[in-house]
Amino acid sequence: MSDTVLFALEAALNGLTVGIMYSLVALGFVLIFKASGIFNFAQGVMALFAALTLVGFQQGQIPFSHLINAVFGTSVQNFGWTLPSLLSILLTVAVMVALAWLIERLVLKHLVNQEPIILFMATIGLSYFLEGLGDIMWGAEVKRLDVGIPQGMSSWVDEVTYNIFGYGSIWTR
Numbered sequence: 001m002s003d004t005v006l007f008a009l010e011a012a013l014n015g016l017t018v019g020i021m022y023s024l025v026a027l028g029f030v031l032i033f034k035a036s037g038i039f040n041f042a043q044g045v046m047a048l049f050a051a052l053t054l055v056g057f058q059q060g061q062i063p064f065s066h067l068i069n070a071v072f073g074t075s076v077q078n079f080g081w082t083l084p085s086l087l088s089i090l091l092t093v094a095v096m097v098a099l100a101w102l103i104e105r106l107v108l109k110h111l112v113n114q115e116p117i118i119l120f121m122a123t124i125g126l127s128y129f130l131e132g133l134g135d136i137m138w139g140a141e142v143k144r145l146d147v148g149i150p151q152g153m154s155s156w157v158d159e160v161t162y163n164i165f166g167y168g169s170i171w172t173r
Helices: 003-037 042-058 063-074 087-108 118-137 154-166
Strands: none
Touching: 003 042, 003 154, 042 118, 063 154
């Protein structure tokens, strides 16, 4: 098989994976809107919070370690061990179910039969709150999510595509 075909196959698989993730998020928006009649602006930030929680569990990071270090003058970051991906996913699901239950009980339950603008503003406020909570809980630096999927189809494909389209390619000269 030629290098161009392998590159096209890898790009198609990556595009398919990204498209599936975007379609799942869009499906969530539609389901929430059809069920409640309100566009929930906090849904995207809940996905961000879930990703931050998953990475934090995988890396063995102590929740609120930045806040603890600032208040007490310590320098704790990690537990010293990491969790496997499957266990991290299960813990993240448990955290997100608990968070969704808390949000429903503390915020959304009190907004039943309110004007749409009130619900609109409440979901925007919830979005900002969850984004800040995620930053305080897990830190604001860029993180790497590792779910055990290899980076490329193979090291040979990565090397060939790097030589064709990467730093040493004819396209960058």
